[in-house]
Amino acid sequence: MEYFLIFVSAIFVNNILLAQFLGICPFLGVSNKLSTATGMSGAVCFVITLATVVTYLLNQYLLVPFGLEFLQTISFILVIAALVQMVEIVLKKISPSLYQALGIFLPLITTNCAVLGVAITVVTKEFALGGAAPHMLNLGEAVVYAVATSLGYGLAMCLFAGLREHLAGNDVPKAFKGLPIALITVGIMAMAFLGFSGIV
Amino acid sequence: MSKWHFVTDGFVKNNPTFVLVLGMCPTLATTTSAMNGLEMGLATMFVLILSNIVISLLAPMVPDKVRIPVYITVIATFVTVLQLLMQAFTPAVYETLGLFIPLIVVNCIVLGRAEGFANKHGVGESALDGLGVGLGFTASLTVIGIVREILGSGAVFGWKFISGDGILAFVMAPGAFLVLGFLMVLFNKYLAKK
Amino acid sequence: MAAKSTLKNMALCLSAVCLICSAVVGGAYALTKEPIDEAAKAKTTASIARVLPAFTAEPELGSIELNGANYTYYNVPGTGVAIISATSGFGGILSLMVGIAEDGTIHNTTVLSHSETPGLGAKCTTDEHFIAQFQGFDPAVKSLAVKKDGGDVDAITASTITSRAYALAVSNAVAVFNQLKEGGLSNE
Numbered sequence: 001m002e003y004f005l006i007f008v009s010a011i012f013v014n015n016i017l018l019a020q021f022l023g024i025c026p027f028l029g030v031s032n033k034l035s036t037a038t039g040m041s042g043a044v045c046f047v048i049t050l051a052t053v054v055t056y057l058l059n060q061y062l063l064v065p066f067g068l069e070f071l072q073t074i075s076f077i078l079v080i081a082a083l084v085q086m087v088e089i090v091l092k093k094i095s096p097s098l099y100q101a102l103g104i105f106l107p108l109i110t111t112n113c114a115v116l117g118v119a120i121t122v123v124t125k126e127f128a129l130g131g132a133a134p135h136m137l138n139l140g141e142a143v144v145y146a147v148a149t150s151l152g153y154g155l156a157m158c159l160f161a162g163l164r165e166h167l168a169g170n171d172v173p174k175a176f177k178g179l180p181i182a183l184i185t186v187g188i189m190a191m192a193f194l195g196f197s198g199i200v
Numbered sequence: 201m202s203k204w205h206f207v208t209d210g211f212v213k214n215n216p217t218f219v220l221v222l223g224m225c226p227t228l229a230t231t232t233s234a235m236n237g238l239e240m241g242l243a244t245m246f247v248l249i250l251s252n253i254v255i256s257l258l259a260p261m262v263p264d265k266v267r268i269p270v271y272i273t274v275i276a277t278f279v280t281v282l283q284l285l286m287q288a289f290t291p292a293v294y295e296t297l298g299l300f301i302p303l304i305v306v307n308c309i310v311l312g313r314a315e316g317f318a319n320k321h322g323v324g325e326s327a328l329d330g331l332g333v334g335l336g337f338t339a340s341l342t343v344i345g346i347v348r349e350i351l352g353s354g355a356v357f358g359w360k361f362i363s364g365d366g367i368l369a370f371v372m373a374p375g376a377f378l379v380l381g382f383l384m385v386l387f388n389k390y391l392a393k394k
Numbered sequence: 395m396a397a398k399s400t401l402k403n404m405a406l407c408l409s410a411v412c413l414i415c416s417a418v419v420g421g422a423y424a425l426t427k428e429p430i431d432e433a434a435k436a437k438t439t440a441s442i443a444r445v446l447p448a449f450t451a452e453p454e455l456g457s458i459e460l461n462g463a464n465y466t467y468y469n470v471p472g473t474g475v476a477i478i479s480a481t482s483g484f485g486g487i488l489s490l491m492v493g494i495a496e497d498g499t500i501h502n503t504t505v506l507s508h509s510e511t512p513g514l515g516a517k518c519t520t521d522e523h524f525i526a527q528f529q530g531f532d533p534a535v536k537s538l539a540v541k542k543d544g545g546d547v548d549a550i551t552a553s554t555i556t557s558r559a560y561a562l563a564v565s566n567a568v569a570v571f572n573q574l575k576e577g578g579l580s581n582e
Contacts, residue, residue: 021229073302074276113306175388183381190374263399277415288429368513
């Protein structure tokens with residue numbers, strides 16, 4: 001039950017893009033075409049999940065025991081940067097086809113604040129769902145949260161890319177062309193997502 | 201040639217928000233009021249100036265292949281110092297801005313200026329560039345904050361001029377996207393006229 | 395210009411940078427530790443002062459487990475207990491500090507943190523009528539639930555879920571207080 005609530009809340013209610021504003025730069029950057037949006041979502045999903053597990057363990061077994069929580073920001077970003085590099089190298093060797101699909105997005109992901117944002121949220125924020133007492137997430141819940149959050153990222157990204165493909169063919173006033181009209185579209189989408197609030 | 205243009209460039213020609221479209225996450229998330237926007241902008245400027253200075257000093261000594269990790273480490277150091285200082289002296293502000301203070305590390309503006317400007321210029325110029333871009337970022341955030349506060353809560357810098365509530369959607373997530381979108385339209389119009 | 399990218403150079407440079415940066419961060423941490431602790435303490439003291447009648451004794455920090463949840467409380471001997479109680483509201487965690495006087499009546503409540511909707515649920519921090527009804531509330535006589543659920547708490551207009559969460563947090567705090575009483579805390 002708990003897992004299910006985390007899942008629903010992370011995908012719809014607290015959608016990482018439309019409610020938490022994390023990872024907006026790549027969202028605006030690569031959402032021109034549905035195919036690139038899917039690729040980026042896949043890469044983000046992969047990296048967020050992996051990074052959350054690694055940083056969670058790092059925090060739990062290295063930083064907290066030694067009272068070094070103030071090094072969270074600096075150690076997390078370095079771990080994420082190293083991780084992304086490693087994923088790139090490993091993917092290239094093991095699965096060239098997957099690398100072809102996700103490879104070009106990987107270098108962009110280090111500076112995607114969604115990854116660091118989720119990693120920090122998981123170890124610093126308390127969660128309370130469905131009337132349960134507030135508590136820190138355990139590893140299992142953290143993984144569910146990470147997967148669900150990145151699915152939410154993918155959902156918003158692909159929906160938006162679909163809309164944007166249609167926008168491209170429309171006659172938009174000159175000053176609105178490009179990003180402004182895209183931002184206004186996201187605004188309306190975010191309004192629709194507000195309707196999910198309160199269901200968990 | 202005066203060095204003043206390094207500062208002014210950050211305002212219009214290289215405006216980080218409306219022209220370069222960098223650092224969108226804090227721009228959208230923290231501008232629920234004019235004050236919050238201003239504080240976020242100043243926090244980013246602090247990191248930007250210091251990291252620009254240090255990186256311009258370090259650049260000649262750093263081997264090319266490891267420059268990005270070095271820059272990220274330097275930036276993360278200043279962000280952590282900022283986090284600690286804010287927790288100590290402005291705990292209320294730190295609580296409001298929350299997650300977005302540590303996330304300055306991955307703000308594309310900071311790394312972008314390090315890679316695009318500071319590692320090719322001297323200390324003085326880099327500091328001025330940090331100041332200019334930082335001020336440009338602060339100004340944009342404050343403007344977005346002002347618009348959202350007026351529409352959303354009927355107030356400017358906390359000074360209320362209507363009784364009751366404003367259009368609440370503007371304080372919430374959708375308003376952020378809408379206000380930024382429409383402000384960008386105005387900025388485009390202004391640039392087109394010039 | 396830049397030094398050569400040999401393995402030795404890269405390793406040296408990275409370690410040097412990491413060493414210096416850790417030293418800087420460590421130094422900043424050592425310097426700010428005291429002000430940070432003080433700021434946190436000042437905030438807690440201010441909240442306790444708001445929810446309890448004026449007191450002179452030093453608040454004693456304690457924690458207790460009740461129904462599977464951990465509660466932190468500050469006991470002020472001779473005055474009352476300030477209990478931190480959190481529930482899930484509409485938008486996330488709603489965390490309150492509830493001050494209960496020695497005789498079991500609620501002195502005052504204050505919101506420590508919340509993520510309710512601005513203009514609706516967030517009114518639980520500003521709505522005077524809503525906040526005032528908890529001052530002097532005697533849980534032995536009245537029921538800590540919103541009127542819709544058959545209790546005596548007036549909900550904030552259009553924010554029943556927030557009001558319900560608020561009432562639940564207060565009622566949990568009362569349960570903690572009773573538990574503390576049974577444990578003979580006042581005799582300490």
